[in-house]
Amino acid sequence: MARATRERSQxxxxxxxxxDRLALSGNVTVNVSGGSLLIRGDNSSNGVMxxxxxxxxxxxxxxxxxxxxxxTINGQASVTVGGVSENFDIQLRRGNDFLFLxxxxxxxxxxxxxxxxxxxxxxxxSFASSESVIETxxxxxxxQIANTRFNNEFFADLGNGNDIFxxxxxxxxxxxxxxxxxxxxxxxxxxxxxxxxxxxxxxFESFV
Ligand SMILES: [Ca+2]
Ligand SMILES: [Ca+2]
Ligand SMILES: [Ca+2]
Ligand SMILES: [Ca+2]
Numbered sequence: 001m002a003r004a005t006r007e008r009s010q011x012x013x014x015x016x017x018x019x020d021r022l023a024l025s026g027n028v029t030v031n032v033s034g035g036s037l038l039i040r041g042d043n044s045s046n047g048v049m050x051x052x053x054x055x056x057x058x059x060x061x062x063x064x065x066x067x068x069x070x071x072t073i074n075g076q077a078s079v080t081v082g083g084v085s086e087n088f089d090i091q092l093r094r095g096n097d098f099l100f101l102x103x104x105x106x107x108x109x110x111x112x113x114x115x116x117x118x119x120x121x122x123x124x125x126s127f128a129s130s131e132s133v134i135e136t137x138x139x140x141x142x143x144q145i146a147n148t149r150f151n152n153e154f155f156a157d158l159g160n161g162n163d164i165f166x167x168x169x170x171x172x173x174x175x176x177x178x179x180x181x182x183x184x185x186x187x188x189x190x191x192x193x194x195x196x197x198x199x200x201x202x203x204f205e206s207f208v
Contacts, residue, residue, distance in 0.1 A: 026095065027072045030061050035085040036108075041092035045117065047071045048092070049100040058082045059104065066098050087111060087130075092119065096139070101126045109133070114141060118161075123148045131155070136163060140183075145170050153177075153197070158185055165204075167193050180204040 026044030030037070037059060039048065047066030053059045062078035063071035073079045086108045092099060093115040103125040110132040114121055118139040126148045136143055137159040145167040153174045158165060159181040168190035175197035178187070186206040 026066075026069070027075060028061075028063060028092075030073055030079055030081060032081050032083050035083060036087040036089055037081065037084045039088070039090040039092075041095070041097055041115070043094040044071075045069070045095035046092055046097045047100075048073070048090075048098070049102055050088075050104055051102050052104050053080050053082070055082060057084045057107065059084055064098075067096050091115065096120075098122075100124070105129065106132075113137065120144070122146075127151070128154075135159065142166070149173065157181060162186075164188060166190055169193065172196065176200065178202070178204075 026042045026046045028042070028046050028048055029040045039061065045067035047064035048071065049062045049064060051060045058080060060078055060080050061073050063073045084107065088106050089111045090099060091113045094117050096118045097114055098120045099112065099114065099122070101123045105127045106129055108130045110128045112121060112134045114136040116138045118141060119136050120142045121134060121136060122144045124146045128150045130152045132150050132154045134143060134156045138161055140161045141158055141163045143156060143158065143165050147169045149171040151173050154172050154176045156165060157179045160183055162183045163180055163185045165178055166188035169192035172195040176195050177200040180203040185204045187201065187204040188208045
């Protein structure tokens with residue numbers, strides 16, 4: 001009796017391991033609708049980098065290895081899209097996702113929802129033309145902003161979990177509202193930042 005139970009649980013464990021392996025290689029869907037760049041992750045851990053493309057309003061979205069498995073973009077290593085004159089609308093869903101905006105101009109609003117999981121969102125050498133709304137959801141998330149300018153209101157909500165918000169050498173040209181949510185959240189102001197509007201910082205437990 002005990003042996004049969006053990007064998008059944010081993011079979012179940014084997015299936016779970018297989019599912020873990022399959023979950024390593026996520027796919028992210030990218031398309032342009034009404035001038036907005038829509039990026040949708042799946043429930044695996046997705047690695048996504050956005051860089052500026054060869055022409056105006058053109059962007060290159062590249063998948064990279066995250067949590068030990070490669071991420072594809074529309075089934076390929078990377079895709080180039082044009083005609084993006086409006087928002088970036090990014091949802092990464094479950095999994096430990098890593099989103100990297102590397103040297104891009106966002107033409108209009110920047111909307112990011114990293115979903116559940118221990119996510120990392122990195123904005124570097126970028127420019128957000130309009131409002132920015134970044135939500136990192138459940139899990140222990142890391143939002144890093146470096147050498148980036150936000151030309152309009154900036155709003156970040158790090159959600160449940162022990163999260164970190166770090167900013168360096170960045171300009172917030174309008175109001176800023178940052179909320180750590182529940183958990184032990186840390187705000188790392190690493191210097192060189194300028195905020196021209198009002199600042200609202202809520203629910204952080206540690207400041208550097
Ligand atoms: Ca995901
Ligand atoms: Ca996620
Ligand atoms: Ca969180
Ligand atoms: Ca939190």
